Amino acid sequence: xxxxxxxxxxxxxxxxxxxxxxxxxxxxxxxxxxxxxxxxxxxxxxxxxxxxxxxxxxxxxxxxxxxxxxxxxxxxxxxxxxxxxxxxxxxxxxxxxxxxxxxxxxxxxxxxxxxxxxxxxxxxxxxxxxxxxxxxxxxxxxxxxxxxxxxxxxxxxxxxxxxxxxxxxxxxxxxxxxxxxxxxxxxxxxxxxxxxxxxxxxxxxxxxxxxxxxxxxxxxxxxxxxxxxxxxxxxxxxxxxxxxxxxxxxxxxxxxxxxxxxxxxxxxxxxxxxxxxxxxxxxxxxxxxxxxxxxxxxxxxxxxxxxxxxxxxxxxxxxxxxxxxxxxxxxxxxxxxxxxxxxxxxxxxxxxxxxxxxxxxxxxxxxxxxxxxxxxxxxxxxxxxxxxxxxxxxxxxxxxxxxxxxxxxxxxxxxxxxxxxxxxxxxxxxxxxxxxxxxxx
Numbered sequence: 001x002x003x004x005x006x007x008x009x010x011x012x013x014x015x016x017x018x019x020x021x022x023x024x025x026x027x028x029x030x031x032x033x034x035x036x037x038x039x040x041x042x043x044x045x046x047x048x049x050x051x052x053x054x055x056x057x058x059x060x061x062x063x064x065x066x067x068x069x070x071x072x073x074x075x076x077x078x079x080x081x082x083x084x085x086x087x088x089x090x091x092x093x094x095x096x097x098x099x100x101x102x103x104x105x106x107x108x109x110x111x112x113x114x115x116x117x118x119x120x121x122x123x124x125x126x127x128x129x130x131x132x133x134x135x136x137x138x139x140x141x142x143x144x145x146x147x148x149x150x151x152x153x154x155x156x157x158x159x160x161x162x163x164x165x166x167x168x169x170x171x172x173x174x175x176x177x178x179x180x181x182x183x184x185x186x187x188x189x190x191x192x193x194x195x196x197x198x199x200x201x202x203x204x205x206x207x208x209x210x211x212x213x214x215x216x217x218x219x220x221x222x223x224x225x226x227x228x229x230x231x232x233x234x235x236x237x238x239x240x241x242x243x244x245x246x247x248x249x250x251x252x253x254x255x256x257x258x259x260x261x262x263x264x265x266x267x268x269x270x271x272x273x274x275x276x277x278x279x280x281x282x283x284x285x286x287x288x289x290x291x292x293x294x295x296x297x298x299x300x301x302x303x304x305x306x307x308x309x310x311x312x313x314x315x316x317x318x319x320x321x322x323x324x325x326x327x328x329x330x331x332x333x334x335x336x337x338x339x340x341x342x343x344x345x346x347x348x349x350x351x352x353x354x355x356x357x358x359x360x361x362x363x364x365x366x367x368x369x370x371x372x373x374x375x376x377x378x379x380x381x382x383x384x385x386x387x388x389x390x391x392x393x394x395x396x397x398x399x400x401x402x403x404x405x406x407x408x409x410x411x412x413x414x415x416x417x418x419x420x421x422x423x424x425x426x427x428x429x430x431x432x433x434x435x436x437x438x439x440x441x
Contacts, residue, residue, distance in 0.1 A: 002044075002259045003163045004053045006079040008107070009089035010099035011059025014119040018089055018146035019056040022047065022156060042255075047156040050163055053255075055079050060106075061099045080106065085113050085162045087155070092118030092130035092143055104136055113162040117142045117155050178220065178227040179348035182261035184285070186277055189267045190297040193331035195232040198223055198341070223341050231257045258284065262392065263291045263347045263426070265340070270296040270310040270328070274317040282321055289393035291347040291427040292324050295340055300330035323419055325426055347426035353394065355422055357387045360396075367417050376405035384436050395430045403433040 007015045023043045045054045060076045080086055086107055090100055107114050118130040121143035130143055142158060144151040183191040199219045219230050258264055264285045268278050285292045296314060299307050307328060314326055325343050329336035364386045373381045382401040389397045396418060400406065415431050418424065 002051055002053050002256070003084040004055060004082055004256075005045075005085045005087055005159055005163075006055040006057060006076075006083035007087045007089060008057050008060055008076050008080065008103060010061055010091075010097060010103060013059075013089045013091040014146045015059075015089045016056055018087075018117070018119060018144070018152070018155075019043070019054060021146050021149060021152050023054055048160045050160050052159075052163070055083065059099075060103045076103075077106070080110050080112060083112060084164055085115065085159055086110070087159060088114055088116050089146075090116065090118050090130075090133055090141075092121045092133065093126070095132045096136050100133075101136065104138070115142070115155060115158045115162065116140060117144050119144055119146050121145055122148055122150065178229050179262045179345070179351075180229040180231065180260060181263045181265060181344055181348075182231045182233060182257045182290075183265050183267055184233050184258060184281055185267035186269070186275065186281075189269045190331040191267045192232055194265075194267060194295070194297070194329070194337075195219070195230060197331055197334060197337060198228075198230060224338060226341070226345055228341075228344070231261065233257045255284070258288055258290060261290055262351050263293060263344050265344060266292060266294045267297050267331075268294060268314065269298055270307065270314075271298050271301050273310060274314045279317050279320075282318055282324065286321055286428045289428055289430070291351045291393070292321070293340065293343050293347055293426055294318065294324050294326045295331075295336075296326060296328045297331050299328045300333045300335060321428075323425060323428075343426070350424050351393060351427050352391050353422070353424070354391050355388050355394075357385075360386050360388060363417075363421050364398075364414075367414070371413065373406055373410050376402075376407065379405060381405045389432070393427050393430065394424060395432065398431055398433050399436050400433055401436055403435055406433055 007019055009015050023045045043054050043056075045052050057076045057079045060073055088103060088107060090096070116138045118133055118141055121127055121130060122145045127143045130141065133141060140158075142151060142154050144155055146152065183195055185191050199221045219232075221228050221230055266278065266282055266285065268274050282292060282294070294314065296307075296310060299310075302310065311326060311328070315322070318324055318326075325347075327336055327340045327343055329340050331337075364383065368383055373383065379402060381403075384399045384401070386396055386398045389395045398414070411431065411433065415429050418431065419429050
């Protein structure tokens with residue numbers, strides 16, 4: 001499970017600048033005016049070989065009387081509760097303030113491991129300016145300049161040292177080999193009804209009102225003679241519709257459930273059609289390297305021509321992931337469930353599949369002879385050999401003469417050929433192209 005690091009601190013101390021620096025991209029808006037960041041902002045980051053989810057939060061000021069300030073303070077508290085490690089950012093150029101003391105008291109009560117950083121220390125001479133911050137009784141304090149990158153590597157190292165050990169469950173299945181399957185989707189799509197049908201009990205509360213499920217519910221079930229670890233998650237809405245407080249926590253937990261799963265079943269309400277949020281959820285699952293099966297639910301409420309139209313609309317909405325299998329089901333009536341679970345099982349198998357290098361290269365030789373790489377800048381790139389580097393998800397490495405000369409369309413062609421030839425029907429297939437270092441390159 002990917003660990004979470006929350007960045008907290010009072011307004012205008014440079015949290016978003018440090019967030020962008022650690023992520024390696026300018027994702028968060030940065031401005032000299034305080035209070036620019038209001039909602040939490042999530043992004044994947046890689047620190048010293050560890051993947052984390054970094055959370056940028058709004059400026060923490062519990063003494064604020066306005067509704068916005070109080071709402072931001074609640075968001076910060078939520079981020080702290082959900083995090084594995086906290087990065088507390090202080091302004092190293094100014095004395096400690098009331099909000100600084102309140103934030104540190106909150107962190108001490110939380111019991112979470114914390115790294116304290118004094119920002120805006122642009123040189124060694126300025127390091128003396130943060131001396132007043134030691135009166136806060138901090139165990140350690142790292143002087144950094146998020147703007148210029150000074151000592152941010154030291155902050156990253158301190159965070160990694162406090163991360164929990166790599167979870168043995170990150171392989172997404174238990175010791176007995178039962179695949180972990182996460183049920184995700186928008187509110188009221190029928191995830192809990194499907195969960196209850198498969199588990200054979202009313203473990204998940206089912207209601208017509210959206211947002212009934214809050215916490216992910218795990219259950220070991222047997223269906224068709226096979227065992228699964230099912231996770232029912234909260235409905236994920238568009239960010240603009242996510243209510244502050246409990247529902248925001250539910251969304252974060254649902255994302256963590258996706259990280260822990262081998263296969264994600266995206267449950268969609270066929271009666272209202274796929275929305276942009278469904279496509280975003282599928283994109284999130286593919287981005288995180290999970291196998292995906294789309295379940296078009298509530299077909300028992302539709303006529304035959306309406307089902308066909310809903311399926312066509314779904315294919316159009318998910319055009320960027322045409323490899324995703326789509327299964328019609330009725331979670332309440334049980335229609336299509338057996339086919340769905342057979343598809344899920346095969347998705348879990350292919351997620352762990354490894355192709356022998358010899359077989360892979362025989363296939364690639366035929367593919368390249370049939371459709372060689374197009375010339376670029378007067379040269380025809382040459383692919384020497386291909387090997388599978390990882391499973392779960394399947395990752396392949398192609399050694400070639402000039403990776404930069406391979407067009408994006410040809411890269412997609414090779415990925416699609418691997419998918420078609422070796423039966424990767426539900427998993428995202430990743431192909432990395434690396435330069436050959438031999439003399440003949």
